[in-house]
Each structure stands twice: as structure tokens, then as C-alpha cells.
Amino acid sequence: MSKSNLLVFGATGAIGSYIIAAIVNAKDAFNRIAVFTSPNTLSTKSAEINTLREKGIEIITGDVTKKEDVVAAFKGIDTIVSALGRGVIAAQIDLLKWADESPQIKRFLPSEYGTDIEYGPASATEKPHQQKLKVRAALKETKDLKYAYVVTGPYADVPFFLAASKNPRGGAFDVREKKAVLLGDGKGRISLSACGDVGKFVVHTLTHWDQAKGRALKLNSFTATPEEILAEYEKQTGDKWTVDYTPLEQLKKFEAEAWEKGEPDATGLTLRRIWTEGGTLYDRRDNADIGAEDTVTLAEAVKESIRAQLSQ
Known part of the structure; x- marks a missing residue:
């Protein structure tokens, strides 16, 4: 081509x-x-x-x-x-x-x-x-x-998933306070994409068009549980964090209330509920089909989150 x-x-x-x-x-x-x-x-x-x-x-x-x-x-x-x-x-x-x-x-x-x-x-x-x-x-x-559809799952970066939220009911990783709010029971796997990788996925889709066309490509950087993400924060900061949880049923209540009241984080809460229910876990990862296997790791994403939060 x-x-x-x-x-x-x-x-x-x-x-x-x-x-x-x-x-x-x-x-x-x-x-x-x-x-x-x-x-x-x-x-x-x-x-x-x-x-x-x-x-x-x-x-x-x-x-x-x-x-x-x-x-x-x-x-x-x-x-x-x-x-x-x-x-x-x-x-x-x-x-x-x-x-x-x-x-x-x-x-x-x-x-x-x-x-x-x-x-x-x-x-x-x-x-x-x-x-x-x-x-x-x-x-x-x-x-x-x-x-072609470039489907990436949630973005890992601050101010997206790996962030200290002003409203942590939807999950948060607060580096300054060493506090985390984990979604569900903390053991559910979530596939995440670094924003830089999203850009790379688009380029690889365009340059591997014969493999990509007509498809909803399921692409991601890494898959981890909230507890695994927290463990990486604790490892890199050298501290034990304070941990709370937003169970799935409580997350659903927060979501319903947010839509009813017209709160700005209603969409975000719905998406986080979907992720907690397993809505980012696909039958297969399509990265290899378009040559996009060199992606950001969990450790790299957490390192960047720590840097970004401490620089704010």
C-alpha cells in the first residue's frame, strides 16, 4: 500500500x-x-x-x-x-x-x-x-x-486510572497520602493502556492496514488487579499504604446517584463499574496482529504516576 x-x-x-x-x-x-x-x-x-x-x-x-x-x-x-x-x-x-x-x-x-x-x-x-x-x-x-476500531480499555495515566482522585469513591491511588481506594474486592483483573501506547496503537493500525481493517482491535499495555497495582506503588514508594475498598454493589449505588443528580463523574463511575465487572477482559489481545507488542509495563506506568503526582 x-x-x-x-x-x-x-x-x-x-x-x-x-x-x-x-x-x-x-x-x-x-x-x-x-x-x-x-x-x-x-x-x-x-x-x-x-x-x-x-x-x-x-x-x-x-x-x-x-x-x-x-x-x-x-x-x-x-x-x-x-x-x-x-x-x-x-x-x-x-x-x-x-x-x-x-x-x-x-x-x-x-x-x-x-x-x-x-x-x-x-x-x-x-x-x-x-x-x-x-x-x-x-x-x-x-x-x-x-x-478499524482501536479499542484500548481505560487509560492508565494520571489523571485517569492511576491518579489521586478528588472523589475517590471511584478508586484512587494517592501517592502523597499513601492511600488507595480499590475497586471491587481488589482482585478483579483490568486491562489498561498507557496514553502513549494508544498513539502507537493508532500508528500500528494504519501501517498494518491489511491486518487491521474491518476489525475492532482489542489492544492494551498490561492487565493487572487493583491489588497488584497497589503492591507496585508500595514497592516503588517503599511504604505500606492505607487501603479502602469500593465494593461493586456500592459502586453501582454511587453510579445511580450520580446519574440521578446529574453529577459530572456519572460517566466515569459507569465506566469504572464496567471495568470492575470484567468489561476490559477480552477473549484475546490483538497487539501481535499489528506488531504493537512493545508496550508500557505496570512498573513503568506506576513510576510515571508517582512522578506526575509529586510534580503537581
Whole structure:
């Protein structure tokens, strides 16, 4: 396959910044790399945008909701990589329609990164999955677009899983206080992905397209129990930590209350309940299929978490 011409949406977001960094690091594997961004982002994140420009990335400015802006950005592009955040996931439905109408667009990677939204029968009713499920349905209705889903499970990094939460009812690892709140009974396995690895997974998906296309790739950095993660923190800090637990039934109560009251961490609590129920444990790990086996280890992730928490 000839080298791709990429257009990336959401490149300065929480996970998009890692994805574009990995793409930049592998830029020799691509012919052209462009980023679509809004005028507001151009001004509020000027340092990040200028850094991308200095590295040879083309910056295209427009409104993601305006067809004329998006279609103009599609010129000369054959592959779309979306890293749009959860709040604007549904905007991809129009992007897909416009991409399908543009014959030069051949491939589309939607913003899937995270929990598998079709893990089992119950997944169809999970509130955080609804917009992503609509995007998958829209993608399957396109005529000519090829696609792959990069499913990574929860992000390991601070401020995600390995963090000292302001509201630790959903789990926490507080380095300064040497306190942990473990989910469930602490023995349930959870598959996690370092954010940097998520970016690498996208690159490997694009550069191993024959193996990736048409699949929901189940990818991760490592799998561990909360107790194993705590043991690594204690090993690296040299201290015994104070430990509490949020049992699954209590987590479900917190989740229900958060949705009822419209609290901002409702989505996060639902996702953590899914993880605690085993919703990141897949039949197989697909890393080897796309040559993405060199990943961050538990020890490396904890070391970075300690550094990040102590530097805040």
C-alpha cells in the first residue's frame, strides 16, 4: 500500500495529543499529515499548534460542523483519524457522511479509544456508549469507507486510572497520602493502556492496514488487579499504604446517584463499574496482529504516576 495522506481531527485533545505525537514520530511512514482545528483552538493552544507546524504538520482551520470547511480539508486526503472528545463524538456521523461522498477518502478511524462498546449484550444500554454506538452504525452504512476500531480499555495515566482522585469513591491511588481506594474486592483483573501506547496503537493500525481493517482491535499495555497495582506503588514508594475498598454493589449505588443528580463523574463511575465487572477482559489481545507488542509495563506506568503526582 502506498503511503497515506492523513487528516487528524481532535489532535490537541486529551488523547488526541498522544495520537498526533505518535504519528509525528512515525511521519516517515506517511506521505502527508494534516490537522483540522478550530479558530478557537488555534488561539487558545497556539504553542501546541506552532510545535506541530515546526514538525512539518499542516494545520487546516475550520468548523467541524460545516460541510464546506470539512470537504475543503479533505482535498488530497485518503485517511481520516478522529480523536474527537466524548462531548462531540456524534459530530463524526456527519464526518462519515461527507467522507463517504468524497471518493478519495478510503479509510476512517473513528474516536473509539477506550472501553469496548460491544463487549456483550448489556453494552447496548450503557449510557456512555450511546454516541459511539451511533457512530459505529453510521460507519457500517457507508458505501466505500474502510475502517478499524482501536479499542484500548481505560487509560492508565494520571489523571485517569492511576491518579489521586478528588472523589475517590471511584478508586484512587494517592501517592502523597499513601492511600488507595480499590475497586471491587481488589482482585478483579483490568486491562489498561498507557496514553502513549494508544498513539502507537493508532500508528500500528494504519501501517498494518491489511491486518487491521474491518476489525475492532482489542489492544492494551498490561492487565493487572487493583491489588497488584497497589503492591507496585508500595514497592516503588517503599511504604505500606492505607487501603479502602469500593465494593461493586456500592459502586453501582454511587453510579445511580450520580446519574440521578446529574453529577459530572456519572460517566466515569459507569465506566469504572464496567471495568470492575470484567468489561476490559477480552477473549484475546490483538497487539501481535499489528506488531504493537512493545508496550508500557505496570512498573513503568506506576513510576510515571508517582512522578506526575509529586510534580503537581
